[in-house]
Amino acid sequence: MPLTITQRLGRAPTFAELQALAGQHDVHIHGNELAGDFCHPNPGQPKVTGHYVFAPNGDIRGDFTGHVMGKLAGSFALTAGKAEVTVTEKPFLLPESVLKSTLAVVLKDFCGRFQKD
Numbered sequence: 001m002p003l004t005i006t007q008r009l010g011r012a013p014t015f016a017e018l019q020a021l022a023g024q025h026d027v028h029i030h031g032n033e034l035a036g037d038f039c040h041p042n043p044g045q046p047k048v049t050g051h052y053v054f055a056p057n058g059d060i061r062g063d064f065t066g067h068v069m070g071k072l073a074g075s076f077a078l079t080a081g082k083a084e085v086t087v088t089e090k091p092f093l094l095p096e097s098v099l100k101s102t103l104a105v106v107l108k109d110f111c112g113r114f115q116k117d
Helices: 015-024 096-112
Strands: 003-009 028-031 035-039 048-054 060-067 071-079 081-089
Touching: 003 096, 015 028, 081 096
Parallel strands: none
Antiparallel strands: 003 081, 028 035, 035 048, 048 060, 060 071, 071 081
């Protein structure tokens, strides 16, 4: 059963801001300000992979697959006023309450970086 975490977002990040943030976490972006892919640099067993698309209005949508104690997969949307992460597949051994609280903290920190100008 999917679970969704939502957080208030002042404004959607720019492509340049996402590139800088990804670089701080050793995640590589292959694409441009319209669409692309992202992954952790280890091609044999990447920690995270995904795709993203920028809409004409600046919204960003995508999907991801991660490997943390098993497979973690889902989608994300960064829109005017809201950031949303939906997890559609989680590791069997990871309790849902731990996953929810961890994602909530990380998403809150992420959103705190992008306040309205």
